[in-house]
Amino acid sequence: MRVGVLTGGGDCPGLNAAIRGIVRKGVEVHGFDFVGVRDGWRGALDGGIVPLDVPAVRGILPRGGTILGSSRTNPLASEDGVHRVRETLADFDVDALIAIGGEDTLGVAAALADEGIRVVGVPKTIDNDVAGTDSTFGFDTAVNIATEAIDRLHTTAESHTRTLVVEVMGRHAGWIALYSGIAGGANVILIPEQPFDVDQVCGWVENRFKIRYAPIVVVAEGAVPKEGQMVVKDSALDEFGHVRLSGVGEWLAREIADRTGKEARTTVLGHIQRGGTPSAFDRWLATRFGLRAVDAVKEREFGVMVALRGTDIVRVPLAEAAAGIRTVDPALYAEFGVFFG
Amino acid sequence: MRVGVLTGGGDCPGLNAAIRGIVRKGVEVHGFDFVGVRDGWRGALDGGIVPLDVPAVRGILPRGGTILGSSRTNPLASEDGVHRVRETLADFDVDALIAIGGEDTLGVAAALADEGIRVVGVPKTIDNDVAGTDSTFGFDTAVNIATEAIDRLHTTAESHTRTLVVEVMGRHAGWIALYSGIAGGANVILIPEQPFDVDQVCGWVENRFKIRYAPIVVVAEGAVPKEGQMVVKDSALDEFGHVRLSGVGEWLAREIADRTGKEARTTVLGHIQRGGTPSAFDRWLATRFGLRAVDAVKEREFGVMVALRGTDIVRVPLAEAAAGIRTVDPALYAEFGVFFG
Amino acid sequence: MRVGVLTGGGDCPGLNAAIRGIVRKGVEVHGFDFVGVRDGWRGALDGGIVPLDVPAVRGILPRGGTILGSSRTNPLASEDGVHRVRETLADFDVDALIAIGGEDTLGVAAALADEGIRVVGVPKTIDNDVAGTDSTFGFDTAVNIATEAIDRLHTTAESHTRTLVVEVMGRHAGWIALYSGIAGGANVILIPEQPFDVDQVCGWVENRFKIRYAPIVVVAEGAVPKEGQMVVKDSALDEFGHVRLSGVGEWLAREIADRTGKEARTTVLGHIQRGGTPSAFDRWLATRFGLRAVDAVKEREFGVMVALRGTDIVRVPLAEAAAGIRTVDPALYAEFGVFFG
Amino acid sequence: MRVGVLTGGGDCPGLNAAIRGIVRKGVEVHGFDFVGVRDGWRGALDGGIVPLDVPAVRGILPRGGTILGSSRTNPLASEDGVHRVRETLADFDVDALIAIGGEDTLGVAAALADEGIRVVGVPKTIDNDVAGTDSTFGFDTAVNIATEAIDRLHTTAESHTRTLVVEVMGRHAGWIALYSGIAGGANVILIPEQPFDVDQVCGWVENRFKIRYAPIVVVAEGAVPKEGQMVVKDSALDEFGHVRLSGVGEWLAREIADRTGKEARTTVLGHIQRGGTPSAFDRWLATRFGLRAVDAVKEREFGVMVALRGTDIVRVPLAEAAAGIRTVDPALYAEFGVFFG
Incomplete structure (x- = not known):
């Protein structure tokens, strides 16, 4: 099985840790083959496909940014976007895609999943506002x-x-x-x-x-x-x-x-x-997300994203993340009123 | 209402943040009066009681250690321990106690609660092994x-x-x-x-x-x-x-x-x-625990400790923490086998 | 002998370390008595004098900012400024002054020294631009x-x-x-x-x-x-x-x-x-400056500032610092051209 | 001109910054060609020579350790050591050597210089005890x-x-x-x-x-x-x-x-x-040392090491570093007695 990995949206500490987790387990445990999709969805549109193997992910765990590059390109913005993504995947024999990103990237992933593309999502954002998960890496x-x-x-x-x-x-x-x-x-x-x-x-x-x-x-x-x-x-x-x-x-x-x-x-x-080496927790969470995302591919469960629920990693429909952002509950905000003024 | 606060066991980043949260909300919202119990349960045995008010907790949020001191003294180790604790509380007109500590300290708190002493627990430990809570401050x-x-x-x-x-x-x-x-x-x-x-x-x-x-x-x-x-x-x-x-x-x-x-x-x-300034997460968690512990006192719910469940702070019986420690699940450990060797 | 200490200009990591060094050695070795002058030269103008002793400097070594406050007030800007400074010193029986600051503060110190006021300078600035010293604390x-x-x-x-x-x-x-x-x-x-x-x-x-x-x-x-x-x-x-x-x-x-x-x-x-805990080097340099400045007072050598020369602390006339700022030599800048572009 | 670079002794933050400075200026300004000598003097003995060019030094500035490896091997310990070093240099057409190290490495460099080998030294050690220089990188x-x-x-x-x-x-x-x-x-x-x-x-x-x-x-x-x-x-x-x-x-x-x-x-x-990313000062000093060391090669001044004197980088005979270590002056130590106890 050949799996493509892409990172979309603003960069975020922990992206490389997630990529490393995906590739290490995918290759060493599930026997997958990987390619990197350059610069988020842009690479999926334009055929920006690069090699991605275990040596490529050595030493990247503590490094911020993403070795795959990122962009805010949205394939749904052009009429033939979905078609071109499908073509790129076919051209490079990519069977499934793991998309790491925030609300926008995961929204695209949800739409592509609806079109029958095999995709698994990994939530990330320093803003912590992806719905469906208790937290995202980058935030800490x-x-x-x-x-x-x-x-x-x-x-x-x-x-x-x-x-x-x-x-x-x-x-x-x-x-x-x-x-x-x-x-x-x-x-x-x-x-x-x-x-x-x-x-x-x-x-x-x-x-x-x-x-x-x-x-x-x-x-x-x-x-x-x-x-x-x-x-x-x-x-x-x-x-x-x-x-x-x-x-x-x-x-x-x-x-x-x-x-x-x-x-x-x-x-x-x-x-x-949003730069620099990730905190220990973000490396931990990103690694766990990566490991579980590649497991979802192995189990052929697509159209989902991995999510944190308490101390567990679970799978939720991509549609949950695409439905809107997670904001601060007024009651939580009010709890801290005692410190104001 | 006069409330005593004590910190027991090994020191742990976030203790001061918890004390500050307790005192700020207790005084400013609930109208409580506070005293500090010096050096954990030792102060409760020996009458080591010191003043504790809002000026005393200014500036302590980012500081490691505990302004109240700590010890590993166990009042249950001596026959008249419970009696002496009760006497100290009576001597200083202390109506309720908030005990911040790990398994040992909370175990003592559970035993005292069984004896009718009004106590609320706050879990802390760098080891993250207190049962009944997803996490403790100090660990991060x-x-x-x-x-x-x-x-x-x-x-x-x-x-x-x-x-x-x-x-x-x-x-x-x-x-x-x-x-x-x-x-x-x-x-x-x-x-x-x-x-x-x-x-x-x-x-x-x-x-x-x-x-x-x-x-x-x-x-x-x-x-x-x-x-x-x-x-x-x-x-x-x-x-x-x-x-x-x-x-x-x-x-x-x-x-x-x-x-x-x-x-x-x-x-x-x-x-x-275990020293130095706490991480942002530990200050956040300790502050939330402190605010909620003093709310429990206000609501006269004793014999409980505050705990993290997902992203919520809940109350659980002190007995849960006293029942044993929370260890690493073999299945979780096994997840990471791919990185070994 | 009673010595006043003031900190002027923008705040700078290491000010507290310098104050601590001055007070510890002044009291314990030279038998001096200290007072703090609040908010730089403003306190010297307006009688803003506060107690300053060994307990007051405990625990301040790693803390940024200045326990004495600071301002950019310039006593030379008003006609009777020098007179008022002299009066304040007389009113509070202050025999000598240690002024910690950058070019402006030290320029005032130089002018006051010319007027016969007993003053010793300590250079500080995050900008590293005080003339007469290899470096200033705060910069690192x-x-x-x-x-x-x-x-x-x-x-x-x-x-x-x-x-x-x-x-x-x-x-x-x-x-x-x-x-x-x-x-x-x-x-x-x-x-x-x-x-x-x-x-x-x-x-x-x-x-x-x-x-x-x-x-x-x-x-x-x-x-x-x-x-x-x-x-x-x-x-x-x-x-x-x-x-x-x-x-x-x-x-x-x-x-x-x-x-x-x-x-x-x-x-x-x-x-x-300019905030937060000072680096190790800044604490070291500020401490050494403080120790040597109070030695200058002991030896009744006024109108000077302490300065770093290689690895030694020396004394130079305050006029050197007041003569202008130390800028980057074009030749030094040119050395790094290889990294541009 | 082809120049070899080696790093000897315990590893030390800043080694990579020095290597980068040497290669960037050597290639881009002086038109040199470089090779790396692996694992300190061991590579010089055993022919452990690797390519070293501008792409190889990209991104290494903030990284601790040394991309060239290190060892404590001493070529003077074996009878034919000097001969073998000379042979390695001849085999790989190496015209001159830049040796980065502490007292031991620089002592060997001094001995080789006496034997006519063209060598320039760069002092490093976290211990700050190399004679002839005010400071070494790694120490800060x-x-x-x-x-x-x-x-x-x-x-x-x-x-x-x-x-x-x-x-x-x-x-x-x-x-x-x-x-x-x-x-x-x-x-x-x-x-x-x-x-x-x-x-x-x-x-x-x-x-x-x-x-x-x-x-x-x-x-x-x-x-x-x-x-x-x-x-x-x-x-x-x-x-x-x-x-x-x-x-x-x-x-x-x-x-x-x-x-x-x-x-x-x-x-x-x-x-x-001795690990991890170097402090800003160590990166600065290591970079300056590297730039000046390669200038010494350009000017064909061998048998010297670069050194910090005040804020200047100077050249001193390698023999100075080899003569013994720089220890703490009792008078400096005594200055701080006031803080003891």
Whole structure:
């Protein structure tokens, strides 16, 4: 049996660990043959197929990124996409595909499975927002990096009586903000799931200054203020009257500085959250996912993805991951209210 | 309501995060009053009671160790232990107790609960072997430290064609060895749950050398060879014929060196596995455990401990934790056989 | 003898280590008495004097920031500044002052010394640009943080065929950019000392893509393109025709993307470069500086600062530090040209 | 010109960075051709010569260990050693050799240079004890690792009222012990250069307990007690009356426990001190050494090694490094006495 492996979407620590697990077990236990599909679905469209064997996966376990490359190409965006994927698989005698990715990549996988292509999914994303699994690899590493950054900012905040706003990743889900904010001892945590009240945020900041500690505000990139609160000042508009600030973090720091009369600074962590060596847990989870995904191929169970349920790895229909993202439950967010302000 | 908090057993990253969560929510939400019990159950026996309020828990979130001190004192070991604990609680008007600890500490808590003392448990241990919960805080930090050490040893192993044996913590359960061994890419992982065959271990080591990579062997301190195999050789004796090795790691390294004819070295990680700042996950889990434990007191649900079940925090009878430790399932261990040798 | 200690300017890992060294040796060896001056020169102006003794410095060695607070207040900016500093010292019976800071703080110290105030300087700055010393504490930590971030970005760059621009601190001197760029394996390093040629930078970036590796560009916040090259496009202007991009990093990424036709992203490391626990070397250097500064007070040698010369700690006139900053020698920069492109 | 590169002695973070610097500049600037000599001097004896070009050094900068392998083989130990080295060089048309190593490797290089072989040396060692240079790469990484371990042990020490003894590398020189001990806030630091008094050590430990802080003792593996003090007590004997302790750290912990009546534990850091990714400074220094070493070959200046002098890289005769090791000056050690006890 010849199996293709591809990694799609944003890169994420643990991808290489998953690839290694798949190839090691596939070759050594199940007797499979492997090829790599370059740059996510793009390779499946364009015939970007490369060799993939046990020597190719030696030493990659602790390395971030993906040896297969990635892209955000969506084969469903072009009319003949599915047809071309099918052709590529036929041309290279690929019997089944293991697709490692987030909601988008797995959504494509689900659609291809519906078309009869033999595919197994592996969920990954630093955002932790794939539905159907308790967690995804990449998330733990991202949270550790963000927490370490918040730890560092505490000392600057305390030495200078200023507010520090940290913008972390999370366009649609606030998992990184919530975990790193709680772990880092932030005084305010703002997530996309819950529009925030700027007055309340400033109140929390003022409270914090009263006990002589400087406030740290963690905000997910996708968080937004309540309707009507993002009144844009002249100085914050570009020549066409559009907001010219680059992100919610910068906007919020300006608001806080204006309202409290005390200096506020922003740090945007950006891509350092998704790079570098994976945490031990992410290597562990990615390895387990890889091993179980290749088992699913062996058992000819397609149209599924592997998922974490408690401490077990289970299989769920790909459709679950494609149905929408997993967001932070308001009740969970509310649990931490005691730390705000 | 006045609540006492104690930390017992070996220290563990996240203890302070749990204490902070308990005190912040207890004071600010439930209106409780707190005292600290010094040095685990010893303080409960001897009246070692100290003040504990919100200012006392400021800044402790990222700090390892425990501000309350710890010990392995067991009040059940002396005849009047339970009586003395009861007296201390009465003397200081303590209405309920939150006990943070591993199997031993929680076992004592279970016994005291049976005697009518109002106690809530919080599981902790770097060994991850408390029954009744999916995981305990401290474990993730320990695994990260061990994995980072294994990462470092790989480069030495590769540069010198030698076997490196790493002894990690785990007297009765192999969780740290298994997780860090898989995350670190070890070639052999030995756990207490499964007596190992020295011949097989040496075979794996030899295989590894054949592909020009140096072998890393991770061994839990409680792992043992199959019956009869720990025959002490002459070379493991001192000049008077006595065994002179300190742990299984050192014994195994010598065996491997003797049998393969290639140099082998041991590293014993020891206490660095349980110190220092907790990982983000351990701070998160400890904080959640703390918040929920104090809620249990508020709801007057005693004789229970908080526990992780999937992504939820639940309450389980203390008796569950006291019934025995959680060990590595042979089936889980077997999953990783593909990476051995 | 009563000695005041103050920390001025931006905060910097190692300040607490220096304070601890001063107080431990001053009290235990020289029999001095200490007070802390709050928030840099502001406390010297306004009577912000706090107790400072051996218990106050326990446990602060590994902590970033400064227990004394800091500010950029300059007493020379107001007419009666020197007079007020003198009064504060007299009011609190302070015989001598140890001022820890960068060029600005030490410049004030030099001026006060000229006015007869007994002051000893200790150089610190993450920028490494204080004249008269081989190095300052804080720099090594900042370089380690920036290098770790660059390490992380490599994996993202490689997985996605994009250029990553990293903006690091350094308004007037390129030390952090140069050290972290070399240590992190950057393909382009741009420093304030040498205006860069955008065409050349894009050429280097293109070269890098040719060998299938993604380029990393490290740019100091104070780096500027050659005259005339920062032609601002319409889309980069605000409503008054002014450049609206926030820093050179963002501007450069846009230029590179426009010219190469390939995606480019910016990461601005910002304040995480100056926070958190100091590296071992910074703790060592700060401790040595502290010990030697208090020796200078004992020997009544004022108007000097301690400095690193090779592996020795020496004393140099404060005027040396006040005379201007230490920048990167063009010859040193040129040494690394082989790694560009 | 064809240049051979070899790495000898214990492995050390930064070796790959040095190799990369040599090859990149040698090929791209000087037009040299390179070969690698496998496993230190062993390859020079046995014809272990491998290709070494620019693609071979891509991506190795952040990796510990050495891509060329290492050994402690000494060609001067066999009568025809020099002859065989000369033959290997002739067989493979190698015109000059760059030897990267510590005292032993550089001593061999000095002897070969005396025999007319064209050799340039690059000093490396985690022990920092090569004479003729202010510092060697590898040392900063080792100190950071040891300091981080000491940081972790503080929390355990404080939580349990016990003494923790940390044994670090340093057979003949106490640099790692001194730097990491000072950076980690140890209460006692023991180095090979100065035999220690066990009574004094125990006195310091007792002092520390009095102020309720637990003592950390850092001891270099080569440190020894004053003459006559290592009397082996009954408790240090096994049941047959024989010594059963493995190193000075373990011996000392037992002595302290016996004399103070309080628990004492040992941690032996071992090989994790020499592995893993190099610190930023070590990558910087190794890169600079590499660039300058290949310049020396270009300028046909042989029989020298590159060395750090202040912030400059200079050349010194290889004989300087071969003359003996650089140890800790008693005056420097005495400077830190204030922190002991």
